[in-house]
Amino acid sequence: MKCLWPGLRATLALLVPVFISACHPNTRTQGIRDADSTMTPLHASAGVGGGMVHIDLASSEIVLPEYLPVRRYQDVFTENDINRKVWVEYGWDYRRGVVVETVYDETGHEFRKTDKPGYTLNFADRELELAIALAREESSLHELLSASDLNFYAGFVLRNENDAGCKAGSRCVHVIVSRGDGQQHVAHAIVDLMTRRVVHAALDPDRKPDPVADKNRG
Numbered sequence: 001m002k003c004l005w006p007g008l009r010a011t012l013a014l015l016v017p018v019f020i021s022a023c024h025p026n027t028r029t030q031g032i033r034d035a036d037s038t039m040t041p042l043h044a045s046a047g048v049g050g051g052m053v054h055i056d057l058a059s060s061e062i063v064l065p066e067y068l069p070v071r072r073y074q075d076v077f078t079e080n081d082i083n084r085k086v087w088v089e090y091g092w093d094y095r096r097g098v099v100v101e102t103v104y105d106e107t108g109h110e111f112r113k114t115d116k117p118g119y120t121l122n123f124a125d126r127e128l129e130l131a132i133a134l135a136r137e138e139s140s141l142h143e144l145l146s147a148s149d150l151n152f153y154a155g156f157v158l159r160n161e162n163d164a165g166c167k168a169g170s171r172c173v174h175v176i177v178s179r180g181d182g183q184q185h186v187a188h189a190i191v192d193l194m195t196r197r198v199v200h201a202a203l204d205p206d207r208k209p210d211p212v213a214d215k216n217r218g
Contacts (some may be wrong), residue, residue: 039087039108042072044122047155048132052125055152059133059196062126066095070124077103090121097169097194120157123173128154131191135175138198141187144209150186151178158190165192165199172199184210 048055069091077084087104099119103112123131131154136145158172166172171193177186186209190200 039072039104039106041074042069042089044070045125045128045155047128048152050125053128053132053154055129055132055136057129057133059130059137062130062133064094064126064130064193066093067100068092068094068124068127070121090116090119092121092127092171094171094194097171117168120159122157123155127171127173127193130193130196131173131175134191134196134198135177135187135189138189138201140201141189141198144187145177147179147186149179151180151182153177154191163199165195166190170194170199174203179210179212184212186210 045053047053069089071091072087072089075086075088077086085106087106087108089102089104091100091102092098093100093115096115099116099121101114101116101119102110104110132152135141153176154173156174158166158174159168159170160166161168163172172190173193175187175189175191177188178184179186185207187201188203188207189198190203191197192199
């Protein structure tokens with residue numbers, strides 16, 4: 001029997017374990033979060049002032065996932081007189097337009113998921129970035145919001161069953177723009193993140209932007 005060349009023998013020694021492992025089924029425990037198997041706290045956005053929200057992005061650059069976690073914290077549930085440490089997570093389901101509450105055990109195994117259609121939920125940084133981008137790109141606001149000395153604020157859910165654009169299932173958020181020290185009103189728009197559109201370019205149509213102060217006036 002002829003011997004294998006040393007180089008070929010070494011190559012087979014490396015490849016055989018790989019082929020064997022590929023034949024075994026994936027034994028990863030189902031129910032563990034793929035993207036975040038180590039559970040960590042998560043907080044809603046601190047807003048533009050928090051330093052993590054960019055106001056100069058285009059809406060085309062911002063893609064939101066079908067499900068977006070917004071808040072996650074540790075808690076203790078008592079069941080059958082037994083205390084159980086858990087993680088509780090709230091997120092927004094962009095497929096169905098509803099808040100979802102998910103409870104995990106300490107290791108990240110999901111054991112309860114519940115829709116919360118009556119809940120309102122604060123926003124993640126990426127959502128506020130999208131809201132600001134959509135407001136800046138709105139045709140009736142674009143020129144006004146292109147000035148360099150503006151302050152942008154986004155936050156607070158708007159849910160109003162009498163408003164066709166912000167009924168249940170919507171993800172409406174306020175976008176407020178001011179000038180200077182924040183006292184000069186520029187714009188107050190409402191953006192629906194579910195439909196990626198400006199629902200109201202001016203929440204109060206009768207309120208006009210404050211005049212720009214004349215810097216040359218003494």
